[in-house]
Amino acid sequence: MQVLTMDPAAYIAILSLVLLFLLHRLLGLASRNGMNKSMRLPPSPPAIPFLGHLHLVKTPFHAALARLAARHGPVFYMRMGSRRAVVVSSPNAARECFTEHDVAFANRPLFPSQKLASSGGNSLSMASYGPYWRNLRRVAAVQLLSAHRVACMSPAISAEVRAMVRRMNRAAAVAPGGAARVQLKRRLFEVSLSVLMETIAQTKTSRTEANADTDMSPEAQAFKQIVDDIVPQLGTANLWDYLPVLRWLDVFGVINKLVAAVSRRDVFLRRLIDAERRREGGGGDNEKKSMIAVLLSLQKSEPEFYTDTMIKSLCANMFGAGTETTSTTTEWAMALLLNHPEKLKKAQAEIDAAVGTWSLITPDDVPRLGYLQSIINETLRLYPAAPLLLPHESSADCKVGGYDVPRGTMLLVNVYAIHRDPAAWEDPAEFRPERFEDGEAEGRLLMPFGMGRRKCPGETLALRTVGLVLGTLIQCFDWDRVDGAVVDMTESSGLTIPMAVPLEAMCRPRAAMRHVLEEL
């Protein structure tokens, strides 16, 4: 009998082709799952076998999707590996999703990376719509992030902002010519993380002055390391999440990196909870309590709901959702102002007139500074920190823009494109805070915090922090671009919309504010 022999390379090639074919069939079946042949799907760019439209995933993803919307319309369909997605890029279609179909779109798709990072999807931002999510949401909205709680946190926020300004002032005092070159990106991230650390756990009792260049507590520094290890592995444009092959082989080592960082995060949060338990014993002045202390006192009456696991998950979520969003927003605002010095001067004049130069701006001043508010709105219009919101998923068949959207489809709302829609905004790419004063913005859809029931619960805290940090920087210092060069406004990609080139600037303490700065 003759034995057939085959070159091993040819054998591997044939086997790979067969596997690819089977996988393609499987993915095809999965992507049609729940879809009815008579459905009228939204238009779609040409797809390729196996990958669907993954080859169109370019960075920054929101900008790539905006270009596709210009070609295929404000509601278009994509297949990302085995996952169906609908991308919405017009104000009307977004309104339709979050009014008429708000309940249908209140689910989240659970990506493998998010599953690893959020205890199997049991976090507030990743949980499916239902009683578990509703309970977490109520706790976050009422007990932790309500306007009243945020007002109680104001002293902690102010203390962190003052500490940042004190450092900058000291750096400028010893810099040649009295102006220091400041790494604003780093400073703004540190202050946002410190604000959250203090509101979540009040760690500043353990602050040391050993490291003169940072004002973060050792806890905040340790947490920054963990965030740095987790964040790059997440994001809507993460190919690892769409291609099982990459996961099976753990290409890029994502699983190992995430598992290691998440377990360090758990240990870290457990230490914070234990420290709070020892410190307060659940007692103390309710108004001044940290979020963990509030949750621990609720644990006493409802231990089966307020478990330590639930407290850890909520805190991890607050840090994850609140730090980079807040710091990138302030960074973009400063970048825009550095490129528009006349608007910076106008904001400074407003603060001088309303607050004066004899005292530092306070959180209560922020809401009455109209031009500062307009700057923040205009920054969030041009650079919404979550340009595609968080992905939603439909739990029922519905219609958007006249097209069918089957159950189980991921919804990406391109807020970045909606905010720059030339049909709604005059010169949409231009930084013009005045549009929020002259009535142009009235009736226009501005949704940097989302819409409907999954809308950001941290909006009040975020706006208070951004307003105070920005207002204080404008009030205390004169700002210049490094070497007079225009700030590079190139966008990068990720969970948020980071600046591709981390922002730096020259800061000089204002003579009129010297006496205030010296007393900080």
Ligand code: HEM
């Ligand atoms: C400028 C700062 C911020 C921006 C622009 C922002 C924006 C957003 C957006 C767009 C969403 C998703 C909404 C959706 O999917 O429809 C979201 C969700 C969320 N945000 Fe924020 N956020 C900011 C700061 C914060 C802060 C400071 C916290 C808390 C400390 C926070 C906590 C959350 C949570 C927990 C969710 C998930 C809500 C859910 O799924 O039910 N955010 N945020």
